Amino acid sequence: MLPEMRATQPSLFARLARRISLVLGVGAALLVSAAWYYADTAADKAYDRLLVGAALQMAESLAVEDGKLSVRLPASAFELLGLADRDRIFYRVIDTNGETLTGYDDLESPRAPESNDDAMRVEEGTYKGEDVRITRATRVLADPAVTGRAYVIVAQTNEARSALTRELTLRATILVIVMSLLAFVGAMLAIRYALKPVEHLGTEVRGRDPHDLTPVSVDVPRELDPFVGSINHFMGRLGERVDLLQRFIADAAHQIRTPLTALNAQIDLLGSGKMSKADRQHFDRVKERTDELSRLTNQLLSHAMVVHRADSVQxxxxxxxxxxxxxxxxxxxxxxxxxxxxxxxxxxxxxxxxxxxxxxxxxxxxxxxxxxxxxxxxxxxxxxxxxxxxxxxxxxxxxxxxxxxxxxxxxxxxxxxxxxxxxxxxxxxxxxxxxxxxxxxxxxxxxxxxxxxxxxxxxxxxxxxxxx
Missing domain, CATH: 3.30.565.10 (Histidine kinase-like ATPase, C-terminal domain)
Incomplete structure (x- = not known):
């Protein structure tokens, strides 16, 4: 029962392999998550700059002609936004009175047009049921005919930036997986090499002669010193037990055979005298049982000696x-x-x-x-x-x-x-x-x-x- 139970226990190498694979798996998952976060941030920054640049160019194209505010949207702005060929562009130009000069009337900025915040910001929003990134550029007009603030709102869908995020995350994931596999293989080789002293110790103990109970002398790492010490302590105790068993067998052979030999001699002397027929029958039975006892004792001691020598004699x-x-x-x-x-x-x-x-x-x-x-x-x-x-x-x-x-x-x-x-x-x-x-x-x-x-x-x- 015990060998079967021992056989079902996982090896030290398997335990270390499982724990290292678990640590590497958790680490890889964290790295992939971090890679996705940074890829998403990088994609947003890249395309947000294009979006802000296009909005600024549109705002710079606002001009006052014949006492009225007019806009001539530059082609370069749309070429800039066209770098994201998968996305659609929505825009709206609002004059100083809050009226739409051109573009989509229902496109709203996340910030109110009355806001005095002139900093260019890009925010998340929803337009026509799609997730978009929206920015607003402000143009301050100081013409005698037109004064105040005009606004340009530009929105862009997220398909291109999502594709860039996926691509960067995929490349980072492949890199993480490859590095994790290399780290796992390297760790397994290192563990196998580190466990060599254990295997060497086992080979040394298994290769010993059964009668060799001298202390084990093998160069092992400090962590195995208690194990080697326990083996040597056990072998010392086993050697003492074997010596006691040898002395017991020798003493038993001497102490038992000697009185049996004397008893047989006394019986032989007793049988040399004259006896009645009934006494002779009893005498023969005693002699027969004594012979059986001597033979059985010799065989038992012989069996004990054979069993002992099978494990102790080279x-x-x-x-x-x-x-x-x-x-x-x-x-x-x-x-x-x-x-x-x-x-x-x-x-x-x-x-x-x-x-x-x-x-x-x-x-x-x-x-x-x-x-x-x-x-x-x-x-x-x-x-x-x-x-x-x-x-x-x-x-x-x-x-x-x-x-x-x-x-x-x-x-x-x-x-x-x-x-x-x-x-x-x-x-x-x-x-x-x-x-x-x-x-x-x-x-x-x-x-x-x-x-x-x-x-x-x-x-x-x-x-x-x-x-x-």
Whole structure:
């Protein structure tokens, strides 16, 4: 459950990428908004100057002729306004009496004609249902026939300035997007580079041997110092636990095996005396249970040792023939039934495997011991051979064997069909765990006319060595 939960958590790189993209997105939106505002302001200023210039030219064209105010609108004013080819122009000329000399009678200025404000201003307005920009120019007349103020009102639609605003905003938006993408890519590369020490630290820890619990010594940024310190503290505590476990296994092996050996010796001495038939039956049962207890204790300690060594011992090239021969000598007792034919076969070229000699010896001992106790009737054969890629240790006996439907169950701990014969169900489980720890497997071969075979398969060492 925990690995699945951990797998769903986003990486640090993904978190930083999301946050940076969010910041860049907000920044880009603000920049685009600012670009639109400045583009709108710039377009208004540009076209307002044209509008004011045209109004001033119209105002300058007012003249008094024959005692009357007349106007001759200059073509240059309309050419100036014609620079905004998308817009329509509206104008109105008002004389000193407030009468319209020419233009649109209903065009009104945002400011009243009576206003004394002569400053040129451009304001927003609406004319004929369209949004326009309106300005008013004032001409002061001091002719004896005509005196007072005359006004020129000029209005222009907003199409050209809106188009200019959109164009400037679009260009600014493209620039902002390109710069944001470049900034995002640059930030991702910078983050990837900045996270290299984390990846290097993980590679360093993962590449360590299981038995190497020395402090991690990697150059990392200051921000990772607490993390490295926590790893080293944990590895120190783990090393202490491993040492305690090793001492416990050694002490347990010594403290438990010693009294069991003494107990067996006392039982053997007790059995040398004369006993009644009933006492002999009780004695045999006690001896049988004591033997079972010794065997189970040895197997439990062997299993604990195998599990511990699988995580703490560095594998090295070893001769499988030498290991199997030592296991064969240790597993076959001197007091074996002389009617049982026991043999050991090995090739001249000794196959080498990458493994732990102690664990492999325990695995083979358990397989041979299981065959002697529960399978062998008249023959036990131990063979070592190899092909191009794997080495094999085969233990064959002439017993009834295990039916195929019981093979999977036979690999499980404390699972046995021979409990009435003193079986503990740990032999095959120990051998299988050792095989898996070495990249191999434990399997069974169906019984044929010769017998039942248990096969321990291990991968050959790449640089296979041969006997001198």
């Amino acid at each position: 594998l090295e090239p070893i001769s499988l023939v030498d290991v199997a021969r030592r296991a064969w000598r240790a597993a076959v007792p001197i007091t074996v039934d002389p009617d049982i034919v026991v043999s050991f076969e090995a090739p001249e070229n000794r196959p080498f495997v990458l493994g732990d000699a102690v664990s492999l010896r325990e695995a083979i001992v358990n397989v041979i011991d299981n065959a002697l106790r529960h399978g062998t009737r008249n023959r036990l054969e131990v063979r070592v051979n190899a092909d191009q890629t794997h080495a094999f240790v085969e233990v064959e006996d002439d017993g009834p064997g295990i039916p195929p439907e019981g093979w999977e169950k036979a690999m499980q701990r404390f699972s046995t069909s021979k409990s009435h014969e003193g079986g503990s169900g740990l032999g095959f489980a120990i051998a299988q765990e050792v095989a898996k720890a070495h990249g191999g497997s434990l399997s069974f071969r169906p019984r044929n006319e010769r017998g039942f075979v248990v096969v321990l398969t291990l991968p050959l060492h790449q640089k296979e060595q041969t006997a001198d």
